[in-house]
Amino acid sequence: MTAFAELMAYQRETEALGQIAGRLGWDQETMMPLGAAEQRSEEMAAIEGVLHARRTDPRVGDWLAGAQAPDAAGQRSLALISRAYGRNACIPGRLAAEIARVTSMAQGIWAEARARNDVAHFLPTLERVVSLKREAGQALAAGGFGGGDVYDALLDDYEPGATGAGIAAIFGRMRPRLVALREALLGARHVPEPLSHKFDKAGQLALARELASAFGYDWNRGRLDTAVHPFSSGSGNDARITTRVSETDPFNCFYSTIHEVGHAAYELGIDQAYLLTPLGAGVSMGVHESQSRIYENQLGRSRAFTGWLFERMRETFGDFGVHDADTFYRTVNRVQPGFVRTEADEVHYNLHIMMRFDLERQLMSGALAVSDLQEAWNARFHADFGVKVDKPAHGMLQDVHWSVGLFGYFPTYALGNVYAGCLNKALRANVPDLDAALAQGDAAPATDWLRENLQRHGGLYEPAEVVARACGFAPDEGPLLDYLEAKFQALYGL
Amino acid sequence: MTAFAELMAYQRETEALGQIAGRLGWDQETMMPLGAAEQRSEEMAAIEGVLHARRTDPRVGDWLAGAQAPDAAGQRSLALISRAYGRNACIPGRLAAEIARVTSMAQGIWAEARARNDVAHFLPTLERVVSLKREAGQALAAGGFGGGDVYDALLDDYEPGATGAGIAAIFGRMRPRLVALREALLGARHVPEPLSHKFDKAGQLALARELASAFGYDWNRGRLDTAVHPFSSGSGNDARITTRVSETDPFNCFYSTIHEVGHAAYELGIDQAYLLTPLGAGVSMGVHESQSRIYENQLGRSRAFTGWLFERMRETFGDFGVHDADTFYRTVNRVQPGFVRTEADEVHYNLHIMMRFDLERQLMSGALAVSDLQEAWNARFHADFGVKVDKPAHGMLQDVHWSVGLFGYFPTYALGNVYAGCLNKALRANVPDLDAALAQGDAAPATDWLRENLQRHGGLYEPAEVVARACGFAPDEGPLLDYLEAKFQALYGL
Missing domain, CATH: 1.10.287 (Helix Hairpins)
Structure with missing residues (x-):
């Protein structure tokens, strides 16, 4: 051999x-x-x-x-x-073992601290994690990864080829347009109402399965269960998804399902020749997130698809207080500032990420001390969202990422949105009758195009390259911002 | 260190x-x-x-x-x-790899042959498996295992310390009494009727969960699901069980559940100090089967416990054609000859095992050629059961064991029954008010006694020793046969 x-x-x-x-x-x-x-x-x-x-x-x-x-x-x-x-x-063996040991313990301490809103309980552990990850980043940078930059060397694990400076430049261009859009929407005269009815759990789960099917989820190579925090899992021919059910918030169940179907569709769409090889999984977190986001947002929250969902919800749950598809579309896409990243709407989401990105880069460079993190978080949140953080569980304790050492992970969420914006532009140009299918509850033409142009390649190309090949242009933030402005200005009658 | x-x-x-x-x-x-x-x-x-x-x-x-x-x-x-x-x-590496390869393939071929009732399709593969396992047995015997005997060296994997000669002696003493009992029961005037109603699946599964609880199954360290062939799985603090549901045969669901709870209770009952050590699992297949059998038969099919089950079935399913607890007890314990081991009643079951034990010993010694197996099987079945095998799927193709190379496994089922007979005798002597609890649907006192006297030891003692320690006497077939004769003679009014 x-x-x-x-x-x-x-x-x-x-x-x-x-x-x-x-x-x-x-x-x-x-x-x-x-x-x-x-x-x-x-x-x-x-x-x-x-x-x-x-x-x-x-x-x-x-x-x-x-x-x-x-x-x-x-x-x-x-x-x-x-x-x-x-x-x-x-990474020296001693450092790898110490990171594994400390982060495994840190996750439990973070969960306790969050439950008790007790930042002090978490700080010594976070100090240790930051210090160890910085050491790892330095070792990687010394080995030539990330072009010698500590943060970039860590980022490289999740988004190969991306750099902190590149992301900062994108975010710098996104920020003013997002802030302007946000201000305009929050000042609008007609603000959509949230749902106020209760929706039975069995009905939600049955409809969640229907939604997964609508997006072409392959039940022969996957399954849907419930979990506290929805996730997808597995590559090749066994890519499973989870969702969760809240009686008062069916959109949480439905859009978590569609989001996870996006992740699973990517894995299931990869060329079978790559099975159990280094090419047999999604190439980066950012590209992965582009799939979950385009399924969830550009497709799942579109006027066409929500029209179908509105009918199916009426058939499943009866009258739930929304009486026409246009109002329903506005309800699904309600914009409002909130403390929690995972509950954020399409407009606010990237502002959450930008904040975490800036803070974690400062933590890694040493410009921000862990002991000053809470103050920095709260000040930045107030500046960006116009609201004061009411408790640490809504502030710097809300995400698990830093406790388990995931520095460099957060920006991939926003990169995923940027990529999704580009892919949506190309998809719409190449599948002109997509809205007609979506209005019938059929997103398969979108999955077909994404599989053929992006998903099937798995790990074959670097992240930015595979997106560029699918789109026919180098990805940037423009299409995402154009989409958000067009969608939300129309939706809010601006 | x-x-x-x-x-x-x-x-x-x-x-x-x-x-x-x-x-x-x-x-x-x-x-x-x-x-x-x-x-x-x-x-x-x-x-x-x-x-x-x-x-x-x-x-x-x-x-x-x-x-x-x-x-x-x-x-x-x-x-x-x-x-x-x-x-x-x-075992040379080459032989181990060849056995793994051939048995993995053989299982599929066996399944095809059974589905088609095509013995010829299976024979070449079985020849190969028999030959490889004989070679393995010879290698083990040459290394001193099984006292130098090929069959015993294989048996040692499943029931350390047991010998073919010892089992043959036990079976030799069991056989005449079982045959006499069988003849008497089949000649009895009043034969119980089988169930003839349909029983809805959700109701069966809900009652199965209740049965598992009745036997003290620890839901915090296990779960119940459905599978084509019921099994239990896992040691330590994660011992899961499965059952199956047939609308016309609720006893299949209920007694499969209780059987698997017996296996899981053994694993869950082991001293926590032995977790993830060689002592942290049941010591042998025979002792494992003693737990599943005593739960299923001596406890689960007792007059006291079936009295409670009868009431719960009436409450769950309404009138199902059996109108009093004594008749129900007879229905649960109906004796009749059948082709299939896994469906056999308590009286016939061991006769199935004896036949397989004799045939597989002859296959391993070379006294019986694989090409003559079908004829030998059918002749022996006719002699023992008084019925002619109607098709290979009801004959030599019914069990998966030989296809996957499990020679020496079958006798552990009958040994389990023998051990269960002994343990039942000791249990009854030590927990005199057990029937009163069973009549209330509470088998926990039995689980408590078994955990304290047998289960908690895990792999600490050799199989026969741990049973002897629990019982206070060396195990033999006497208590099982006494129990079967007393139970079934009374039940059939003999």
Whole structure:
């Protein structure tokens, strides 16, 4: 066997074991009996240990040195394995183990602190996480990752090729237009009302399944369950989704479902030839988020699709206080400032991200001390949203990310929105009769176009390249902002 | 770290990975989308490969050579690791891989053959499996396992310490009394009628959950789902069960549930100090089956417990054609000869096992050729059951065991019945008011006694020893036969 064949066979087993670890995570959030939690943490540690040992095995380095790829997909696989191996090689074993230990513990402490609104309880742990992740970023930067920049070296894990400076430039151009739009909408005369009825849970879940089908979700290779925080899980031919149900907020159930279908559709749409190879999963968090966002927002919250959803909700729940499809469209797309990122509307969402991006870059550079984070958060929130944070659970304790060391992750959400804006522009240009299908509850033409032009490539191209290939132009924030302004100005009668 | 501490830390990770493989099997039978099957087989192969490499790692041999256990549990752990390591060391890697490959393929071929009633389709594969397992048995026997006997060396995997000769002696004593009982019952004047109504599935599943609770199943550390073939899965604090539902046969659902609760109760009852150690799982298939059988039969099919079940079925399903608890007790315990082992009543069940035991011993010794198996099976079935096999799916193709190489497994079912008979005798003597509790739908006093006297020990003692310790006497077939004769003679008015 050649070095390439040996490496790929080895990698295939590693990918399969990675899928198992993911499935175990799915089980933990959906099926696992509560009393199994402690045992499960040992099981997870054992499989993560196996994966870590395989990913840092010196044989991988030897194979990489001698491997000759037979084709472009093989070359790209080698490049991805090499990048991951090189990154792991930068991090000393002691540091990797310490990060694993501290972040695993930190998540529990964060959850306690959030429940008690007790920032002080969390700060010493966050200090430790920030310090360790900065050390990791420095080690990676010293190894040449992220062009030698600490934050960029971390960002590289989630959005290869992106840089903090590049993202800051995009955000700098987005910000004034989003703020202007926000001000205009909040000053509008006719503001939509929220829903005020109750919606039975079984009916919501039945309709959620229908929505997943409408977006072409492949039930033969997936399933829908409920979880506290909706997520999707798994690659290849087993990509499962979850949603949650609140009696007073059916949109949470429906749009979480559509969002997760977007993630799963990406995984399920990848060329079967890439199964269990480094190309067999979505290429970055940003591109992943572009799929969930375009499904959820540009398609799912469109006038055409909400028209169909309105009818299905009337048939399922009877009269729920909204009497025409135009009003329903306004209800779905109600804009209002709120404390919580995950509940934000399309206009406010990116403002949440910009704030986290600026703060975490400062934390990593050392310009902001962890002890000053709460004050910085609250001041920035007041400046950006015009409201004072009422409690830490609505402020700097709201997200799990920093506790588990995910520095560099937040901006991928906004990049996903930017990519979704570009893809939506190209999709609309290439599938001109899409609204007619959406109005019938059929989003399959959109999935077909996205699969053919983006999803099927999996990890074959770098993030910005795969989006550019699908769109026919280099992605920037313009299409997203044009879309948001056109949609919301019309919707609010401005 | 001492060699003992190093070995136990390593073993703990191996046990955790073994739990993960088990959970993956559970997922496959209960949750996995069908389209994921092929990918899953690669995932399973990857984790099995990791487990095999760990179990045969030469470091285990080194640690074993230098390890000093600090206490009796530690000594027993070393003995169990040493036995497993020694067995693996006997089997050449080539043979282990070939057995894995052939049996994995054989299961599919067996399923096809059974569906088509086509013995010829299965025979070449079975020849291969028999030949490979005989080779494995010979290698183990040459290494001193099973006292040098090929069949016993295989049996040792499922029931350590048991021998073919010992089991043959027990079966030899059981046979005439079982045959005499069977003849008397089949000649009785008043034969119970089977159920003839339909029972809705949701009602069956709700009652199944109630039955599991009645037997003390710990929902905080387990869950109930449906599967094509009911099974239990997992050790430690995550022991899940499954059942199935047929509208015309609610007893299948109810007694499968109670049976699997017995298996799970054993795992959940083990001392928490043994979690993820070699002592942290049931000690043998026979002892495991003793728990499922005593729950299902001696307790679940008792007059006292069926009295409660009768009332609950009436409350759940309304009038289903049985009008008093005594008649219901007779219906539950209806005796009749049938082709299929898994559907057999308490009297016929062991006759099925004896037949398989004799045939598989002859296959392993070479006294019976695979090509003559069907004729031997059919002749023996006719002699033992008085009925001619009508089709191979009701004959030698009915069980999956031989296709996957489980030679030496069948007798553990009958050993489980023998142990259950002994444990029931001791349980009744030690918990005299048990029937009063069972009549209220409360089997917890039985679970309490079994946990305290048997389950909690996990793998600490050899199978026959742990049963003897619980009972206060060395186990033999006497109590089982006394119980069967007393129960069924009274039930049939003999």
